[in-house]
Amino acid sequence: MHALDGRKVASFGLLVGALVLCSLFTVLGLWQLDRAGQKRTSFEEFESRGVAAKIDLNHINAADSANLSGYRATVNGQYRDTNIILDNQIHQGRAGYLVYTVFEPDGGDQRILVNRGWLRADSERSHSPEFNTPASSQRLEGRLKQPPQTGLRFEGSDLIERMADNMWRVQVIDFAVLAAELDVELFPITLLLGDDGGDGFVREWTPPGSDEARHLGYAFQWFAMAMTVVVVAAILMLRSGKAGDS
Numbered sequence: 001m002h003a004l005d006g007r008k009v010a011s012f013g014l015l016v017g018a019l020v021l022c023s024l025f026t027v028l029g030l031w032q033l034d035r036a037g038q039k040r041t042s043f044e045e046f047e048s049r050g051v052a053a054k055i056d057l058n059h060i061n062a063a064d065s066a067n068l069s070g071y072r073a074t075v076n077g078q079y080r081d082t083n084i085i086l087d088n089q090i091h092q093g094r095a096g097y098l099v100y101t102v103f104e105p106d107g108g109d110q111r112i113l114v115n116r117g118w119l120r121a122d123s124e125r126s127h128s129p130e131f132n133t134p135a136s137s138q139r140l141e142g143r144l145k146q147p148p149q150t151g152l153r154f155e156g157s158d159l160i161e162r163m164a165d166n167m168w169r170v171q172v173i174d175f176a177v178l179a180a181e182l183d184v185e186l187f188p189i190t191l192l193l194g195d196d197g198g199d200g201f202v203r204e205w206t207p208p209g210s211d212e213a214r215h216l217g218y219a220f221q222w223f224a225m226a227m228t229v230v231v232v233a234a235i236l237m238l239r240s241g242k243a244g245d246s
Contacts, residue, residue: 014240018233022226029222036215042208046070055144057191062110066188068144070208073191075112076139077105082182083167085129086148089118091202096120098148099201100173100190101133102182103140112187113173114140115147117201128163131201143192143205147173 049070057065057075085097100113119129149172160181161169168181179186192205 014233014236018229021229025222025226025229029219029226032215032219032222036212036219039208039212039215043212046207050143054141057112057187058105058107062108062112062185062187065144066146069146069189071144072141073144074139074141075103075105075191076137077103077108078137079103079114079133079135080111081133081166083133084113084173084178085119085163085167085169086173087121087169087171089148091118091120091204094120097129097169099129099131100147102184102186103138103191106137110185110187113147113178113190114142115145115190115192117193117203119201126163128167140191140193142194144189145192145208147190 046069049068050072052071055065055068055071055073057073058077080102082102084100084102086100087097089096089098096118099116099119101116102111103114104111116131119131121129160177163169168178170178173190175186175188193203
């Protein structure tokens with residue numbers, strides 16, 4: 001009698017454990033499906049904005065530019081010899097920086113950070129990367145985009161490390177902090193230059209949301225794990241029932 005009761009308790013515990021794990025894996029799978037849906041929406045919006053009319057940054061209110069991510073844009077003006085390098089950016093397994101140079105549009109009071117591309121970092125972190133910055137007037141064309149949001153965040157000036165007279169290294173692009181440090185007004189968005197590199201820069205931009213398939217793959221794995229739990233639990237309970245009948 002006690003053995004039978006013990007088997008019932010064990011079977012009940014197995015059932016509860018299987019239900020908990022199955023529910024957890026299913027929730028995680030649904031979450032990954034939701035993430036895939038969000039990525040799909042982001043990608044479709046980015047693509048649709050890419051075929052819209054170009055934005056002329058010389059003739060828009062800079063404050064409105066924060067909502068223009070994904071649009072193609074043009075701007076006439078001149079680079080300033082002020083560079084922000086975003087740390088911990090990996091390309092093909094190599095560590096490097098994204099290089100942002102301050103650009104002054106003609107006739108405007110605000111400046112925009114131009115993402116000129118990826119540059120390999122020196123093995124000695126105290127060494128500043130070397131690159132050329134055009135001194136003449138420029139007409140730039142590119143894509144408006146919010147900077148990467150990953151990185152370490154500290155308070156105030158701890159966010160910024162000055163490496164040279166014209167160069168600051170940061171862990172994250174914070175427009176307000178940078179504007180205060182550089183004593184300029186900044187557009188609340190950045191301009192990505194086209195894919196043609198130069199001066200050692202690599203420009204292989206990835207559209208936002210293009211990794212939808214990765215989340216779908218994760219969702220499949222979680223659902224497969226949930227199904228595996230159900231099958232294993234069913235087999236164990238059947239075996240337990242047969243043992244009890246014998």
